[in-house]
Amino acid sequence: MKSIVTFAEQRDGKLRRPSLEAVSEARRVADAMGGAQVEAVVIGAGSGALAAELGHYGADVVHVFDAAELAHYATEVWARALGQVIGEVKPAAVLIPFTAMGKDLAPRVAAATGAGLVSDCSALAVKDGKLEARRAVYSGKAFATVRWSGEPQMATLRANVFSLATPDTSRAAKTVARTVDAASRAKVTAVNAAAGGKLELTEAQTIVSGGRGMKGPEHFHLVEDLAAAFGAAVGASRAIVDAGWVDHHIQVGQTGKTVSPNLYIACGISGAIQHLAGMSSSRIIVAINKDGDAPIFKVANYGILGDAFEVMPKLTEAAKAYFAAKG
Ligand SMILES: Cc1cc2nc3c(=O)[nH]c(=O)nc-3n(C[C@H](O)[C@H](O)[C@H](O)COP(=O)(O)OP(=O)(O)OC[C@H]3O[C@@H](n4cnc5c(N)ncnc54)[C@H](O)[C@@H]3O)c2cc1C
Incomplete structure (x- = not known):
């Protein structure tokens, strides 16, 4: 057989x-x-x-x-x-x-x-x-x-x-x-797990990612707040990883992680081909961007053309209210 x-x-x-x-x-x-x-x-x-x-x-x-x-x-x-x-x-x-x-x-x-x-x-x-x-x-x-x-x-x-x-x-x-011979030339001596309780990006069903449109690390909490409202994992573009705003382990894209959640919300991310390589197989993509010509809108199922600083707090409140009412 x-x-x-x-x-x-x-x-x-x-x-x-x-x-x-x-x-x-x-x-x-x-x-x-x-x-x-x-x-x-x-x-x-x-x-x-x-x-x-x-x-x-x-x-x-x-x-x-x-x-x-x-x-x-x-x-x-x-x-x-x-x-x-x-x-x-x-x-x-x-x-x-x-x-x-x-x-x-x-x-x-x-x-x-x-x-x-x-x-x-x-x-x-x-x-x-x-x-x-x-x-x-x-x-x-x-x-x-x-x-x-x-x-x-x-x-x-x-x-x-x-x-x-x-x-x-x-x-x-x-x-x-x-049984197997457990002899190995390389041995794991310690496992330094990332901060506990955080959702693993590659397994998350919902991801909220932020990019350079968030202007600075002091505003990245808007991404985290929106993610928390959705019970989502947090992702990032390489631009802000390279700028040192966030850790590399949350980078999505060709040189970061490949993700396929049910819902991917891209906030202030232009949608460069290297970013799309890591997330374009997501089931539903929502993009928040103030530039109507941003390439992310070509792959987005839903586009919100607007200033992330105005849209995100409203979306966070709406999501909180929705999930609270749902119970
Ligand atoms: C070999 C190689 C590998 C790479 N690998 C990766 C990778 O794995 N992942 C990755 O992400 N990138 C990768 N890159 C980098 C990639 O080419 C882009 O430079 C990067 O994705 C851009 O990040 P970003 O969209 O955050 O920034 P930007 O391209 O600067 O886009 C910022 C966006 O924010 C919008 N914006 C600005 N202000 C606001 C506002 N107030 N409200 C709403 N929107 C706003 C702008 O309109 C713009 O579209 C790689 C590049 C190379 C060469």
Whole structure:
């Protein structure tokens, strides 16, 4: 029977949303291939507890590498573990989330297993029993449709683009306990997490981003206030990251993060091609800009032509009132 292997990334004992999207998509692909099996791989100390949830999202089998020495991610070890499963299962396809970890892991596993890798896919289809992927090229100016010539067909999936399956708690996956040699030339000695409680940009469903139109760091609270009213994550253009107003980890774009939220609100951002490269696959884009010719309006679903300093406080109040009334 054909199999689709999917890598399930976990952090602090929780499956990350892009992993659940990948297993949901693996289920859809497997069904479209005529009843292929979905085999998820989860690695980390305590990861055995996550197998049931992967089953709910569509995995038939979960390969669990659960050992105390797997407390911290190490490329070599994770690649060895995933490669071990791929070598045994010989899947038709391997789906990996396009997260920082997935970007690090996939090329190494592809090289080790001889898989063709198509990265940052935004859609998958099954044609004649084979995968076909769609991915943005030239910084999002065009889309390419790509097919593989051999197997396994390996793809990394852009976060927030592939829909989550409705979890079925009556579905149970078979668990296979596995071990891997945890020797690694590089070791994580400390993890310095960004300030706690902040929403991870790449997984956020709503993002409010600010650019040079905010005039200075002393006004950036307008972006943060609007984000708080929407329960959104905060993003930024590179111009204000380079100017030192905000930290690089919230930069959206070609040299920052790629995001695909349901709602992206760009405030005082011109919409340079390098910024669009990181956010143009957002479902709904709202732009607030005082220049009617700003390129951001070409990709925006809704444009607010006006001064951000007048529009944003009103929008913040309106959003607060709306969500308060909604309860
Ligand atoms: C190799 C390379 C990689 C890059 N990578 C990235 C990247 O990853 N991400 C990224 O963002 N950029 C990136 N850039 C930079 C990019 O080209 C732009 O310079 C940058 O995106 C501009 O940022 P901005 O829109 O905030 O500023 P600007 O282009 O200066 O635009 C400011 C906008 O604010 C508007 N505005 C001004 N005042 C107001 C007001 N009061 N109310 C409303 N609107 C107002 C203006 O009309 C203008 O449209 C990269 C560039 C290069 C060369």
